[in-house]
Amino acid sequence: MHLLMDGYCDNKELLQDEEYLRNLLLEYPGRIGMIRISEPFIIRYDDCAPEEWGISGFVFLAESHIAIHTFVERYFVNIDVFSCKDFDTDHAAEDLRQRFRLTQSRVALVEREWSRFKPGTKNPTRYAYHGL
């Protein structure tokens, strides 16, 4: 299951805290029952328009990956938790909302594992909004 979370955080310091992001990527996989298989990769990108700058982090999992991108001046963050195994997406989403102090957020869940593609299958993407 691939959890895609996008939301607003009113804490600019948090959104540019590389150490916070690194520690989250070190610790969070284990909390949701996943196996981290790399160190976190953290990057700061500010060679851009002022409203686009932010930090990004990525970690490989046995189950796939977690990726996070912040846009500091826009108070915005994109989070991907992609696992080839099922996991408790409600718990994961709530945990992330708290960790990033999201005031508003949207979660999309996309099923990535197909034993056979079935055109016309009921749309497996589910959306949930919070804070609106």
Place this chain on the structure above:
Amino acid sequence: MHLLMDGYCDNKELLQDEEYLRNLLLEYPGRIGMIRISEPFIIRYDDCAPEEWGISGFVFLAESHIAIHTFVERYFVNIDVFSCKDFDTDHAAEDLRQRFRLTQSRVALVEREWSRFKPGTKNPTRYAYHGL
């Protein structure tokens, strides 16, 4: 826009070719008008059940990231192209289908950029199947 592509490739050698994956992640961003801001990170994961082993790659973009995971014994690959800017998703999908010689694939497109969350907005995820 976030392009999520999942498909079958009948070429096992390709699915475990770390050099091919590295070169793809070096070169592909420029081909779809994106800016690569890191070297590719490649990992091989085989400390698992035999049907789960594969290689993974990731690269940071100014626009977000590209992530790829293969499952060699299952002839399966998951691809994410996540850009905070619009891009030609049809071209990108076709290019990826060719590069991974996908015989069957599904593309999902998820809009990640929201200026304001609107519950009840028409489901922005679009799916397209190929090869079935």
